[in-house]
Ligand SMILES: [Ca+2]
C-alpha cells in the first residue's frame with residue numbers, strides 16, 4: 001500500500017527576490033533589504049544567507065529582513081551576490097542567488113582637475129565647470145559651476 005508522506009502533499013517555498021539595490025553609505029545596523037519568499041502551504045519559513053559577501057549582512061531568520069553588518073564600497077565592488085536560503089520545515093533548503101547592486105554615494109573626496117589656483121588665472125567671463133574627478137560616478141552633485149573674476 002502506498003503511503004503519502006507529508007512532503008509529498010507539501011509544496012516547496014519560492015524565493016521571489018532576485019536583485020536588490022543597496023546604497024554604499026548604508027550604515028551598520030540599518031535596513032538593507034527584505035527577502036521576499038512565500039510558501040504555498042503557508043508554512044512558517046526560516047531565512048538564511050551564505051556566500052562570501054554574506055558577511056556584509058545579517059538576516060533575521062524569522063522575518064527575512066536583512067540589515068547591514070559591514071558597509072559596502074561601490075568603488076571596490078558594485079555588484080555582489082549572495083545565496084539566500086529558505087526552509088519551510090518540511091523540505092530541504094531552497095536556495096537562490098540574489099544579486100545586490102551597490103548604488104553610488106558621493107563618499108570620496110573631490111580631486112579637482114585643471115583648477116587654476118595660481119594668480120595666472122586669465123580673466124574669464126564665462127562660467128567654468130569644475131568636475132569633481134574622483135571615483136564616484138559623475139552626476140550633477142559632482143559638478144560645480146563657478147564664475148572666475150579678477
Ligand atoms: Ca511548504
Ligand SMILES: [Ca+2]
Pocket residue numbers: 024072073074075076107108
Ligand atoms: Ca565608496
Ligand SMILES: [Ca+2]
Pocket residue numbers: 024074075104105106107108135136137
Ligand atoms: Ca561612491
